Amino acid sequence: MTGGAVWRFDAIGTVWEVETRHPLTDAARAEVAARIDDFDAVWSRFRPDSVVSRLAYEGGAMPAPADAVAMLDAYAELSRATEGAVNPLVGESLARRGYDATYSFVDRGAAPAPGEWREIVRWSDTALEVRTPALLDVGALGKGRLVDLVAETLTPWAGDGLVVDAGGDLFVRGAPQRVGLEHPYDPRRAIGIVEVTDAALCASATNRRAWADGLHHVLDARTGEPVRSIVATWAIAPTAMRADAAATALFFDGGPALAHEWGAEWVRMTSDGRVEWSPGSEAELFT
Template identity: 65%
Template structure:
């Protein structure tokens, strides 16, 4: 396998292919990533997201708008509003802002009526009031899908796209360790993934200050406390990413069942739970959880 390593959207990436990616393919992948980042990054002053936060009201809708907000709607319903695309200001208030200040000013809840505030029609994305969109709950998974599709247009054979915990596997099987959130040198299990995507989320990633991290309950603006790490396997990385987020809240297991997504999660007290029929080999046994 040939491996191409690079940095993108603030994370290291690896793309493994049966044969080296030609220059044109690498340029195409870089273009896909740049386009997605320019459309959805809340850390860029020139993005539509930033313009809406400044009060633009309406902007040309990025190509992924319908899919992303439809997925957010399902997540919001399943988690009783705990997952919300207008959570950007909540993250900023805890210090996860464009300058990475990590200086918290206190929790701020996201607007619970976000679907009344967000409108997508006629090729325009409109907010009734200024707000900061954050697609972090599903965005990296979506981008992994886009990159994997672009790579498949240029090379035949096996492909692995790994975006630091969110990955897609095509044409082969890969054994993936489930990193222990309290000790990166250990694993709580191994998952063999074949022609599917695996996404993970953990509170020890992007963590700062006294118990602050990037997984927030939008209803309160507070970091979650009961669950510390999640893993999900689905046919697309966006759905796996969505379930990896939903599993931090009540209702996540039910949505996973409805979507046919397998999962594992670790609670902050060290217990491990997994979905019925889960294909992962879990070392720290507790119990499967019915949806």
């Protein structure tokens, strides 16, 4: 957005950039900060005082948090499409591999997430229940959901000129944005460029949040092992939550079909360097 005002800040472990036509007021910034903190206080498995941390220790039922239905309904679709590879109870599996609340990065071995997670986690418009203690992890789509919430919060101030970028998860309203698709093996290079207009682009790669000998944050919930065949994904959808979820699903068989069902465009790179893309994708890919 040429000539716009940019607000940069840190939140939920990443750098955010919000670009608007005019500088945001202090009231707008305070409302964004409160929205992010409210979300983090419920869903962060890295905070000992969060709702999901309490449910991991105690289980039980509570009034449904504001985003529970939207996110868990999407998880149900993700789980179905990937035959259980994506599962919101993968939190303990990630913690065992070292991606825990203290960021120990000490691998204690693979462990699958509970396969019948829908028997453990129940939700409705009024209640969220974790029937036995279990660690919810919304990483497959949570940051995208929060990007949508921030964009929604800023609508009264920003109008039709808004870009929200949370560490590469991008929501655009108004002027088109050309975005480079970072090469997962060389961050100085791009494998292509895509234009985003009135939509969201989310990316995921196994070189981000990686540690030890080949461990990273994208696990197959059925085994607790990191994904090896796909190394990077990009998805464009009407909302950042769906783009984020599609980018996660694309690491597994069934991801392209779900993206098609949701009307999401996508690109992904395999571990041997091949690039695949959705029919009708308008990404400009380099040879």
